[in-house]
Amino acid sequence: MQLSASPYEERLTAPRSWWLVCFMVGVAMALILLPFGTLPLLGGLVGGTAVSAVVASSYGSIRIRVVGDSLIAGEAKIPLAALGDAEIMDQEEARAWRTYKADPRAFMLLRAYIPTGLRVQVTDPEDPTPYLYLSTREPERLAAALKSSRTEA
Numbered sequence: 001m002q003l004s005a006s007p008y009e010e011r012l013t014a015p016r017s018w019w020l021v022c023f024m025v026g027v028a029m030a031l032i033l034l035p036f037g038t039l040p041l042l043g044g045l046v047g048g049t050a051v052s053a054v055v056a057s058s059y060g061s062i063r064i065r066v067v068g069d070s071l072i073a074g075e076a077k078i079p080l081a082a083l084g085d086a087e088i089m090d091q092e093e094a095r096a097w098r099t100y101k102a103d104p105r106a107f108m109l110l111r112a113y114i115p116t117g118l119r120v121q122v123t124d125p126e127d128p129t130p131y132l133y134l135s136t137r138e139p140e141r142l143a144a145a146l147k148s149s150r151t152e153a
Helices: 016-036 038-059 091-098 139-152
Strands: 008-012 062-067 070-073 076-079 083-089 107-109 117-122 131-135
Touching: 008 139, 016 038, 062 139, 070 131, 076 107, 083 091, 083 139, 091 117, 091 131, 117 139
Parallel strands: 107 131
Antiparallel strands: 008 062, 062 070, 070 076, 083 117, 117 131
16 A cells, blocks of 8 residues: 655745854854864854754754645644635735734744745634644645645545
8 A cells, every 4th residue: 555645745944044144153153262272163163053053954844734634734733624715825915914914813834034825714613723824935836735635535
């Protein structure tokens, strides 16, 4: 028996500019340790770069997947039966729903460096969450995957 591939999977990776910032943190650590000699300077460069790269990588390792009858967004696993319509948002609309239109009860998987998003209504009457806001680079593809997985189930 072969397992079916997920219809949608996206990893919200950190932008390339963040890796330059990680290196600059290492340079700053090296400069702080410069008075103590060459070996601490190199340790500060390597250690500062490594620690900041781990932090950037862990922040950017969030995944959004549609697998079987569930939407997995970060650590949240939501059954597709509890979800309603998905609204694709462009940059302006996504910014509005991240700021002044946001409901504090909503589940929001935000990444500020991703300008577009998808808002999915939660139809479960027992769930106080009104909607899910998901930062995604491909909102059309995610909406299509949610719709096709819901019709298959």
